[in-house]
Amino acid sequence: MVKILLIVLIVILAIAASVGGTLGVTEYLHHASPTVASGQAPKPPPPKPVFFATLADVTVSIPPQAGTAATSYVDFSVQFSTLDQAALVTFEELQPIIKAAVITLLMNETSQSLQDPQTRVDLTKSCLHIANEVLDRNASYTPANPFASAYITNLVVQD
Known part of the structure; x- marks a missing residue:
């Protein structure tokens, strides 16, 4: 038991x-x-808005080929993207410095070199670097490098 x-x-x-x-x-x-x-998947956070700063209508005389006189010109515009809206105000204040550096950059090109796609990629990267460097150096912008991308919106070469 x-x-x-x-x-x-x-x-x-x-x-x-x-x-x-x-x-x-x-x-x-x-x-x-x-x-x-x-049974529901977690919702992703809403996307942050993207803001654009525009550097428009930069016109520069350039030579058609290396070693020749500047008989051609290029009309150039570029936009920079950022997630920080405050960067747009700083960009507008420092735009003359950025524009001067971009003009100097374009004066080193020829109408023949601007036909090369790699030159346009390099030009985009250089413009992005210029914009970020000017904001960092002249406005001590925090965080550094407020612009994430640059986009050529106009590139017209006239011989």
Whole structure:
């Protein structure tokens, strides 16, 4: 009789332990993440707005080929993208310095070199570097390099 009582007691303890474990795990998972309980994926944060600063209508005389007189001209515009709206105000204040550096950059080109796609890629990277460097150096802009990308919006070469 003692054996039967001992077996019944062990079976009751095993059932109680399994029910308690199931309830404990269910309670833990329920409080772990509301999205897991509801079956919905977490929502991504809303995208930050992108702002653009424009350097428009830069016109420079350039030579058609290296070693010749400057008989051609280039009309050039570029836009810089940023997530920081305050960078637009600083850009506008320092635009004459940025424009002067871009003019100097364009004066080193020829109408023939501007036909090369790699030259345009290099020109875009150089303009981005100029804009960020001018803001960093003259306005001690924090964080450094407020502009993430540059986009040529106008490039017309007239011979």
